[in-house]
Each structure stands twice: as C-alpha cells, then as structure tokens.
Amino acid sequence: MKKLLASIVPFALVAIIGMSPAVASEEEGGTPHYPIHHLKELSWSFAGPFGTYDKGQLQRGLKVYTEVCAACHSMNLVAFRTLEHLGYSEDQIKSFAANYEVEDGPNDEGEMFTRAAIPADYFPSPFPNEQAAAYANNGAVPPDFSLLAKARYVERGFPQFIFDIFTGYNESGPNYIYSLLTGYEEAPAGVDIAEGTHYNPYFISAASLAMAKPIDDGAVTYDDGAPETLDQYAQDVAAFMMWAAEPHMEDRKRTGFMVILFLAIFSSLMYLTKKAVFSNKEH
Amino acid sequence: MSSDHSTYQPATGFGKWMDSRLPLMRLVHDSFVSYPVPRNLNYAYTFGGILMVMLVVQLLTGIVLAMHYAADTGIAFQSVEKIMRDVNSGWLLRYMHANGASFFFVAVYIHIARGMYYGSYKAPREVLWILGVVILLLMMATAFMGYVLPWGQMSFWGATVITGFFTAFPGIGEPIQQLLLGGFAVDNPTLNRFFSLHYLLPFMITGVVILHVWALHVTGQTNPTGVEVKSKTDTVPFTPYATVKDGLAMSIFLMVFAYFIFFMPNFLGHADNYIPANPLKTPAHIVPEWYFLPFYAILRAITFNIGPIDSKLGGVLAMFGSIAVLFVLPWLDTSKVRSAVYRPWYKLFFWIFVANAIFLGWLGAKPAEGAYTTMAQISTLYYFAFFLVILPVLGLIETPKRLPNSITEAVLAKKGGNGGAAASAAASPETRG
Numbered sequence: 001m002k003k004l005l006a007s008i009v010p011f012a013l014v015a016i017i018g019m020s021p022a023v024a025s026e027e028e029g030g031t032p033h034y035p036i037h038h039l040k041e042l043s044w045s046f047a048g049p050f051g052t053y054d055k056g057q058l059q060r061g062l063k064v065y066t067e068v069c070a071a072c073h074s075m076n077l078v079a080f081r082t083l084e085h086l087g088y089s090e091d092q093i094k095s096f097a098a099n100y101e102v103e104d105g106p107n108d109e110g111e112m113f114t115r116a117a118i119p120a121d122y123f124p125s126p127f128p129n130e131q132a133a134a135y136a137n138n139g140a141v142p143p144d145f146s147l148l149a150k151a152r153y154v155e156r157g158f159p160q161f162i163f164d165i166f167t168g169y170n171e172s173g174p175n176y177i178y179s180l181l182t183g184y185e186e187a188p189a190g191v192d193i194a195e196g197t198h199y200n201p202y203f204i205s206a207a208s209l210a211m212a213k214p215i216d217d218g219a220v221t222y223d224d225g226a227p228e229t230l231d232q233y234a235q236d237v238a239a240f241m242m243w244a245a246e247p248h249m250e251d252r253k254r255t256g257f258m259v260i261l262f263l264a265i266f267s268s269l270m271y272l273t274k275k276a277v278f279s280n281k282e283h
Numbered sequence: 284m285s286s287d288h289s290t291y292q293p294a295t296g297f298g299k300w301m302d303s304r305l306p307l308m309r310l311v312h313d314s315f316v317s318y319p320v321p322r323n324l325n326y327a328y329t330f331g332g333i334l335m336v337m338l339v340v341q342l343l344t345g346i347v348l349a350m351h352y353a354a355d356t357g358i359a360f361q362s363v364e365k366i367m368r369d370v371n372s373g374w375l376l377r378y379m380h381a382n383g384a385s386f387f388f389v390a391v392y393i394h395i396a397r398g399m400y401y402g403s404y405k406a407p408r409e410v411l412w413i414l415g416v417v418i419l420l421l422m423m424a425t426a427f428m429g430y431v432l433p434w435g436q437m438s439f440w441g442a443t444v445i446t447g448f449f450t451a452f453p454g455i456g457e458p459i460q461q462l463l464l465g466g467f468a469v470d471n472p473t474l475n476r477f478f479s480l481h482y483l484l485p486f487m488i489t490g491v492v493i494l495h496v497w498a499l500h501v502t503g504q505t506n507p508t509g510v511e512v513k514s515k516t517d518t519v520p521f522t523p524y525a526t527v528k529d530g531l532a533m534s535i536f537l538m539v540f541a542y543f544i545f546f547m548p549n550f551l552g553h554a555d556n557y558i559p560a561n562p563l564k565t566p567a568h569i570v571p572e573w574y575f576l577p578f579y580a581i582l583r584a585i586t587f588n589i590g591p592i593d594s595k596l597g598g599v600l601a602m603f604g605s606i607a608v609l610f611v612l613p614w615l616d617t618s619k620v621r622s623a624v625y626r627p628w629y630k631l632f633f634w635i636f637v638a639n640a641i642f643l644g645w646l647g648a649k650p651a652e653g654a655y656t657t658m659a660q661i662s663t664l665y666y667f668a669f670f671l672v673i674l675p676v677l678g679l680i681e682t683p684k685r686l687p688n689s690i691t692e693a694v695l696a697k698k699g700g701n702g703g704a705a706a707s708a709a710a711s712p713e714t715r716g
Contacts, residue, residue: 082368147557150557151554151557151558153553165550205567245557247368251374252374252545253546256541256542256546259545263537264538266534267531271531273527273531274527282322282695282697283324283519
C-alpha cells in the first residue's frame with residue numbers, strides 16, 4: 001500500500017507542477033485577456049465596513065452625469081426623489097426634476113402629451129428606444145447607468161479573490177469606471193483596432209470600444225472649488241454611479257455593524273453557557 | 284419518532300388533557316429535549332441544525348420576496364430592482380436570500396463531508412444518507428431555478444446552457460428540454476414555470492428533511508469514534524447539551540453569513556446578472572454559481588467520445604453520475620470501521636478528495652481549454668476513482684487502528700490518559716469537542 005502511494009504521489013505532484021507553466025505560457029500566446037491593464041485602484045470614501053458616500057462628490061458626479069454622460073446614457077432605475085440621498089432639499093429636487101420633460105398620458109382625449117417631470121418620475125432616456133440608441137452610436141447601445149457600477153467586475157484571480165473577502169473589496173466597479181475614463185490613449189503600434197472604435201487598455205471585453213473619450217479637463221464647471229480635471233470628473237462620476245447602483249449602502253453597512261455586534265455578544269454568551277453546561281461532563 | 288425513552292411529564296391540566304388526545308408536546312420533548320445524543324459530538328455535527336436554520340431563513344425571506352416579485356420577462360428584472368430600491372428593507376431580504384443560497388450550500392457541503400469522514404452513511408443509516416442526497420438534488424434544482432428569476436444575463440444564459448444538457452440524450456432529450464422550457468428557447472413560459480417550481484421545491488425539501496430527521500431519530504446519531512452507543516453513560520440529553528452547542532455554532536455561522544450579507548453582498552454572485560437578460564448577446568464566459576462549479580468542471584472534462592457515447596452525452600452522464608454515485612456510497616465502502624479517525628489511509632484519501640473537489644471548483648470557473656481541460660480530466664478521474672476504486676479496495680486491505688470499546692472509554696481515555704493504547708488512538712484532534 002505504502003509503496004503504491006509512494007509511486008503515485010510524486011507522479012501526481014510532477015504532473016501538477018508541470019502544468020502551471022503550461023497555463024502561464026498559454027495566457028501569453030493564446031487568446032488575449034481583457035482588460036489589458038490591471039485596474040487603477042483608488043481609495044473610495046464608501047469602501048470598507050464604515051464607508052459612507054461623500055455627498056459633495058455625489059453632487060459633482062450628478063453634475064457630470066447630467067451635463068456630459070446623459071447625452072447618451074440612460075439611468076432608468078433612478079427616480080428624482082432619491083436624489084434626496086445626495087443632500088438636496090425637496091424644493092431643490094422639484095426644480096431639478098422640472099428641467100426634464102417626460103411623456104405622460106393618455107389624457108381625456110386619448111392623446112399622449114409631455115409635461116415637466118416631478119420627483120416621482122425617473123430620469124428619462126436620451127433615446128426613445130434601443131434601436132435609436134444603437135443607430136445614433138455606431139451600432140453600440142450605450143449601457144444604462146443605474147447598475148453599471150455593480151455590473152462590471154474585473155477578475156482578480158487566485159489567491160487575490162480570497163484576500164478580497166477579508167479586506168472587503170467591493171470597489172471593482174468604480175475602479176473600472178475610473179480606469180476606463182482616464183485610460184484612453186493612442187493605440188500602440190501593431191495593435192489593430194476596428195474602425196470607429198477607440199483604444200483603451202482598461203476596457204473589459206476588447207482592446208477598443210465604440211465610445212470615444214467622453215470627457216476631458218475643464219468640461220464641467222464645479223461650484224465647490226474641486227479641481228476641474230479629468231481625474232476629478234472620473235472619480236466623481238464613478239462614485240455617483242456606485243450610489244445609483246447601491247443607494248442603500250450606508251444603511252446596509254450601519255445595520256450590518258449592529259447585527260455583527262449583536263451576534264458577537266450573543267456568541268460570547270453562548271460560549272460561556274456551553275462551557276458551563278459541559279463543565280460537569282467529559283466529552 | 285420512537286417514544287421508548289419518553290420522559291415527558293405534562294405539567295399542567297391542559298397539558299395532560301392534550302397529551303391523551305394529541306401528544307404533540309411529547310413528540311417535541313422526546314425529539315429535542317430528552318433525546319439522547321452521543322456525548323462526544325464535535326462541532327462538525329452542528330451543521331444539521333445550521334441547515335435547518337438556513338432552510339427557514341430561505342423560506343421566510345423567499346415568501347416575502349415573492350410578494351414583490353413579478354415573473355414576467357418584461358418586468359422581472361425591474362421588479363427585483365424595485366425590491367432593492369423601494370421596498371422597505373427589500374435590499375436586506377434580497378441579499379439575505381441570495382447569499383442564503385450560498386451559505387445553505389456551504390453548510391450542506393460541510394455536512395456531507397462530515398458524513399463521509401465519520402462514515403455516517405454505513406449500516407444502519409443508508410436510508411438516512413440517501414434521503415440526504417435527495418435533499419441535495421432538490422436544493423440544486425431549487426438554487427438553479429432561483430438564479431434564473433432575476434432575469435439577468437447569467438440567469439438567461441445559465442438556463443439556456445443547463446436545460447441544453449438534456450438535449451444530449453438521444454430521442455428523449457429534446458422533448459424533455461422543451462417540457463422544461465415550455466417552448467423551444469428560454470422565454471416567458473420558462474420563467475413562469477421556474478418561479479412556480481422554485482416556490483414548490485423548498486416545501487418538498489422540508490418534507491424530505493422531516494423524513495431525514497425521522498430516520499436519524501430511529502438509528503441515532505453517529506459520533507467521531509464511529510462506535511455505536513452502548514450504554515446510558517455514552518449519551519447526554521439533547522437539551523441542554525446539544526442545544527447549547529448547536530446554538531453557539533449557529534451564532535458563529537450566522538456571523539459569517541451576516542458579514543457577507545452586509546459587507547460583501549455581491550461577492551458570491553456574478554456581476555453580469557446586473558445586466559438585464561438579452562437573448563441576442565451571449566456573455567463572454569457563462570459560469571454557474573460557485574456551488575455548481577465542481578460539477579460543471581466534471582461536465583466539461585469529458586471532451587472525447589467513448590464508443591457510441593459522444594463527448595456531450597458523456598459529459599452530462601459524468602455530471603449526473605457524480606451525484607448519482609453518492610446514492611450507492613453505503614455499498615461502495617467495504618470497510619467495517621466507520622470513522623476516519625481509525626482509518627489512516629482512508630483519512631488521507633478523504634482529504635485528497637476534499638482538496639480535489641475544491642480544485643474542481645476552481646477549474647469550473649476557468650475556460651475549458653488547454654491545460655485546464657487536462658487538469659479537470661485528472662481531477663474527475665480521482666473523483667470517480669475515490670468512490671469506485673479506492674473505497675471498495677481500501678476496506679479490504681487497510682488495517683484500522685484499535686477501536687475503543689465504547690464512547691465513554693474513548694472520552695475518559697482522552698481526558699485521563701489512563702487508557703494506554705486506547706488513549707493514543709482516541710487522542711487525535713478530531714475527537715475533541
């Protein structure tokens with residue numbers, strides 16, 4: 001038995017070790033993996049177990065969204081009323097919503113009509129339907145912003161994804177958005193990209209994407225003194241999109257802290273009870 | 284459940300009146316208070332109770348979620364987001380339910396591994412074990428259908444791939460697939476029947492769980508020594524001993540569960556499922572939930588034809604076979620000794636099996652190409668060889684360590700150190716409670 005095993009184990013070990021370089025070399029030579037670069041990682045105010053959104057940043061992000069991104073990107077699942085989380089008053093939200101026109105109806109005569117939006121309405125889409133969006137954008141539909149910060153995750157590989165559990169890394173989405181917005185560059189020599197697309201080594205599924213560099217330094221005026229740079233815009237809009245995707249995050253983390261605290265105390269008491277119960281019984 | 288050990292004494296007049304008409308309190312008392320359990324159960328034995336809690340968590344959150352969910356391809360995705368954004372504590376319910384599925388599987392895999400380690404499937408507990416495998420199958424079906432309901436990209440494409448397995452069977456395959464889908468492709472009828480079945484199956488699980496617990500209470504629990512209970516000193520009453528130990532384990536398990544719900548709620552899910560289902564756009568990698576990955580790796584490991592069986596059918600048969608083999612496990616293991624504590628070689632092969640299963644899970648998340656396929660084939664070979672070759676042969680040639688005469692002897696030898704050889708045999712950490 002021992003002999004049998006002694007002959008099998010080294011064989012298996014050699015087989016496994018021998019394979020790892022094979023895997024590595026294949027990754028280099030075979031199908032390329034996207035994104036080409038690792039994401040740039042920022043330290044977000046909402047990261048970690050006690051992270052909260054920076055309201056000023058979210059307000060700036062909203063400004064970037066409405067003045068730049070909203071020309072192409074919808075945000076169907078976000079209602080104006082929820083902008084209250086960003087620190088706006090009811091009146092401010094009312095007048096903000098009134099800037100938008102939404103379709104309503106039918107009225108008493110059976111006609112559809114447009115009216116100014118109210119806080120209960122949702123951000124209207126820039127295009128009437130997907131076909132129109134695709135037609136206006138070289139065939140690529142600009143993705144909806146409501147959940148994008150949760151819908152993009154760049155694989156971190158073993159063992160990093162294990163460490164991520166303990167560090168509580170949930171910021172792949174905003175890091176991705178930030179990296180993409182600040183990652184446009186000239187295609188390196190020898191890299192062929194499809195016509196009408198733009199090279200970006202941070203794009204998740206190819207070397208280039210249909211969206212041209214959407215924003216640059218000075219494109220949006222800030223009234224709180226924050227730098228009007230691409231870097232700042234990218235951070236602000238990424239944070240705003242994280243909020244749009246996860247509006248109850250602060251509530252969730254606060255509740256979570258209380259739940260864990262309760263369970264920790266309860267477990268300690270259970271442990272002492274268990275010790276007392278078993279103290280007279282060898283087990 | 285047998286009442287030969289019943290010590291129930293109704294305390295009140297109403298209790299006496301009730302007891303002679305419907306002895307429900309007697310049943311509860313005999314099953315969860317005075318029920319004798321081996322005194323040496325360790326924390327690996329607490330996962331049955333934890334699974335019971337998880338089942339209740341899933342049922343309760345699921346019933347409330349169903350009040351807000353709409354099973355229609357046009358609005359399913361939005362209805363889930365409505366739960367996340369507008370329903371009071373809806374985000375909590377949904378994150379509990381989604382992560383609850385994962386933690387249900389965490390607990391069930393530990394529960395199964397404990398059963399394999401301590402030989403819990405051996406006579407006279409074969410039926411108990413088989414009922415457990417039935418529960419596992421029902422859980423898998425429920426989890427798969429539940430993952431389709433949010434109608435995201437991975438919901439849609441996962442459903443397409445998994446129902447596609449059935450087409451591998453010649454003749455009957457396509458009719459089965461069409462019956463599952465309610466058409467020729469995943470669409471509204473699929474979503475509706477999956478929702479209906481996703482609501483039905485948990486109650487079937489509950490039914491089988493009752494049988495599982497019944498069977499357990501007929502044979503009694505195993506224990507880390509694998510030696511049957513022989514006298515009263517071998518056991519302690521369920522309450523307070525097992526209750527308090529299970530309670531502590533549950534509390535700690537819930538703490539890990541809570542960490543994921545509140546601080547990593549999307550870590551175990553797939554980001555693509557936050558993109559609404561699009562039948563015209565296939566995701567780059569279609570990957571099932573983590574708890575299916577080992578089986579998915581086995582499916583994809585079969586890349587070659589075996590005689591008349593083509594690789595597709597071979598893969599599907601291997602995948603179903605990897606679960607089916609569990610049904611006959613009690614008869615594949617030829618060893619008379621239950622616990623791995625006294626089976627040095629079995630212990631080694633068992634831990635290799637666990638590592639191999641985790642490795643298969645990792646491979647299941649990798650693209651099926653090149654060296655990954657070769658590794659998956661080697662791992663699949665070990666998976667089946669463990670059951671079909673190692674277990675039957677090992678029982679015949681392995682020399683087990685000396686077994687203690689009784690649970691009490693093992694426990695006292697460990698504490699007092701006066702048992703000589705018995706002490707060293709029983710002193711391994713596995714027996715520590």
